[in-house]
Amino acid sequence: MKTMKRMTWALVFALPMMALAQPDAKGPGARDPDRMAKAEQRQRLRQVLELADTLELDSAQALKMDETLRRFDERRRPLREQVRESARTLHLASRGDSAALGQVDAAAQKVFDARAQIAALEREMYQALAKDLPPQKRARLAVVLARSEGAKWFKGKEAKGARGD
Numbered sequence: 001m002k003t004m005k006r007m008t009w010a011l012v013f014a015l016p017m018m019a020l021a022q023p024d025a026k027g028p029g030a031r032d033p034d035r036m037a038k039a040e041q042r043q044r045l046r047q048v049l050e051l052a053d054t055l056e057l058d059s060a061q062a063l064k065m066d067e068t069l070r071r072f073d074e075r076r077r078p079l080r081e082q083v084r085e086s087a088r089t090l091h092l093a094s095r096g097d098s099a100a101l102g103q104v105d106a107a108a109q110k111v112f113d114a115r116a117q118i119a120a121l122e123r124e125m126y127q128a129l130a131k132d133l134p135p136q137k138r139a140r141l142a143v144v145l146a147r148s149e150g151a152k153w154f155k156g157k158e159a160k161g162a163r164g165d
Contacts, residue, residue: 086110
């Protein structure tokens, strides 16, 4: 029964995205905004499915949670881009790029500031998602969110190590 429920959720969220999907002509690894938006949608879908399953949500509750996650993703997106851009500058400086060497302190400060803002947004997101939940489900929500954020961090570090950076 649980597998059937998961499959239903997967189809409810995935079919509309699959219908809109087009092949990527830019190749793997490109920083294409459409490609990044699709990756963000897939991540949010996985997160909503996991939350719906863990918190035993009905369809309406899951859709409401999806909308809340979407709003926070939109607010987090420019901050993540700021971190990426600053990280690129720091990476170039670490390789000796003379143009980037003068920007090291400013880039590092931008990374710290953006990450602090992201952490504040994640706290706000938890509060928004948890406000109508009983304590046991709030605890489950916190565990799922902490696990998913930890997995994102680890995945990013692992991928970076695999490229030899």
